[in-house]
Amino acid sequence: MSYNIALNFEDGVTRFITCNDGETVLDAAYRNQINLPMDCSDGVCGTCKGSCHQGDFELGDEYIDEALTDEEVADGKILTCQMIPVSDCVVEIPAASTLCKTGTAEIGGTLAEVNLISPTAIELKVTADQDIAFLPGQYVNIGVPGTEEVRAYSFSSLPGSRELSFLIRNVPGGLMSSWLVGQAKTGDRLSLNGPLGVFYLRPLALPVLMLAGGTGLAPFLAMLEELRVKGCDQPVHLLYGVTNDDDLVGVEALQQFAADIDNFTFKTVVANPDSAHPHKGYVTNHMEDAPIGHGEVDVYLCGPPPMVDAVLGYFRDQGIEPHSFHYEKFSPSVTGVGEPVA
Template structure:
């Protein structure tokens, strides 16, 4: 890109801040109209609830703001790259996206979209696409280099379906070819793809792997969303209601950057809300399975005991691993409980605030923001706080 082109892109930052979602909404509508086959690739639930449009607007804005030095965005590029490989996004998809994004800029800006501006954004997009697709090719290469690794979609058999609570059910997924499963890092996710008759579409959804690596199977633990038409629940409800043991589903290889830091004896503090505990359960199993001397503090909140998945499993782990201490919050307790109300770290401040600890937070965006803020206000280094928001990213807390 030339200096003049970078300046033109930078000049659009105020417009992107104010009208970014308008632009990305127009873009998605245009792309799906001209390339409806991509509806099989994108999560249409996130299209309905507007999360994907917002996430893309934030990403485009961040890129424009850092056009002089896009290298500072590499952590974001890495995270998005993992999501893209889990959805089998390939270089040819970038060409389609670029075509419709540039057309959308011209159509939304109208007379303000001068040829020089469009040329600048074309150059900027080509630079971004090269960065992203190059990084993703590296991720694909790493996947196939693993024992039993693969790219794209692979059939797995649901060998067990286990009810963990009134809302959450675990699915034990074994390779249909009878082989081993590729290794993964505790905290990573897989994408699962099903055909939805009501949409006449293949639809992917990403689910955290809720068990430690074992070489035999992946486990996902899925919350049943209320209302069959809930945009976030189209796949989860189908899994709960229609998928039976011995049915076949398609999976992509494990991906994700929210992972347990390896080879550390620092105290580990896990903070989760609701189904947000699923990636943390994998981390907890991995840590306690090593019988190491790592102090672990587990903090979890949900409505009541009936919806508390893995409650007995947690008790068993604590019984065999003396350095594991847990604090459970029930918002609507039906019996006497340890803590009543929403998770409040100030109630267990001495247990949570530990020297040199690593913190992992997972749950809804407001849950993450609240507890991230508490930790920072109490002197925890942001580099020691790790979080994952389910769905398209809306939080930018470590910037």
């Protein structure tokens, strides 16, 4: 038996390795030519300390308190030289990937479809050369064919498949947008580099509020695909805001998620005051169904910078401090840059 281990480095790079039954994370990493920090490998020095809040594992008792205290264990800290996974796990490594002599994976793929699904959004589908592991919510850098430039886009598809999808802002004059709309054809080769990012779905232990703006819906579609497969035992509510009626995309998919996933609800909001949409304004005007309570909620937020800033200001003004707050900004420009920024 083996387990999939996601190693999250502090520079946002994620590498997936396979850990065999009874094998430590440190040994599995070295077997995969990833040099995690280590001095002794015997649970004495503490150099290989990291964190694991997702997945099950054993630590045993072959380490000393100076290397890892009981308080640190209770806080989710681990020693990779002692951690033996008994399920798939996500391990946080407090070091840059470059210091561990690794980096993002280079992946080839073939363009399968380009769909202009609204005046402002493009759906890109890619068939990768291999199954792609990523954490739902993460992004990948895609090379713009014919240039040395890359653009960053969040996965909107289920992790672990070679059938990938992305929801891309159609930026007039944008480098990637112009290529997709004017030149791309089925069968074109694409280069992907990743996965990347610290914006990803954590285990559901509390109610969840998701807030999406425009094509910031993409990472939530990947998260909901994951919840559809794994189940959902906490209330999850999505508020999806756009500027105009034509900007609303993926509504049928959200309706299907609501039918398939227990405890999932959503609401769409249109900012244009001339819209006939039943919910007008900004997402912060429609928080009545949000499972906020007194702050016992995990919040995920992805959208353009003004929306992210407005939501952060809303919680601050309301005096509400969520249990956890994960957010990602994206800043499309006329050059086509759409890189998520956590």
